[in-house]
Amino acid sequence: MDIRQQAVTGVIAPDTAEARIREVWPSVAQYKGVAALGKWLTRTIILAPVGWLVMSGAYFGKLLPWVPLLNRVLPEMTRYTLTNRRLMIRKGWRGAVEKEIPLAEIDDVRLVPGSVDDFFRAADVEIISQGQAVLTLPGVPDPESFRHAILNACMAWVPGKAKTLPFIAASAVK
Secondary structure, X not given: OOHHHOOOOOXXXXXXXXXXXXXXXXXXXXXXXXXXXXXXXXXXXXXXXXXXXXXXXXHHHOOOOOOHHHHHHOOOOOEEXXXXXXXXXXXXXXXXXXXXXXXXXXOEEEEOHHHOEOOOOEEXXXXXXXXXXXXXXXXXXXXXXXXXXXXXXXXXXXXXXXXXXXXXXXXXXX
C-alpha cells in the first residue's frame, strides 16, 4: 500500500496489511533466579558489581545469541510484538513466531500479582481468553503501559470489542 493513499499516515486497517503497534524486549526479571540474586547482591555496596555481572549475562543474552554458553541457558532474542491483528512471542534474528494469539480472541489482559517487581519495573502479563490464561509474557518492562496498548488495540481493531462510553455534551462540562 502506498503511504500517500492512507487516510492517516501510519494507520493501516488489519484487512489491508499487518502493522506493528508496539514491540518490547523482556527485562532481566523474566529469569526469576538471576533477577533475585542480582537484586540481592546490588543491595550490598561491596557485592553490587558482582550482581551487575550476574545480571549482565541475562541482559546481554537477548542481544548476543551467538555466544554458545548464553544460548544453552537463555532463550534467544525473545520479544513481544503487538500488531493490529495479533499478539506474538517472537524469537531469533528473523523474529520467528513462537506463539501468537489473534486480537479477536483476547478477552482481558492482567498482570500476575506476585510478579510485579518495582526494582526492574517489570511484571508477567497474562492474556485471558474464554476465562483462562492462554498466553503468559514473562518480564514485560513497563507492564501496565503494555497491558493498555493490548486492550486499546483490541478495542480499536476488533469489530464489536469497542467499549461505548456515554456521550457528554461540551456544554455540560464546567
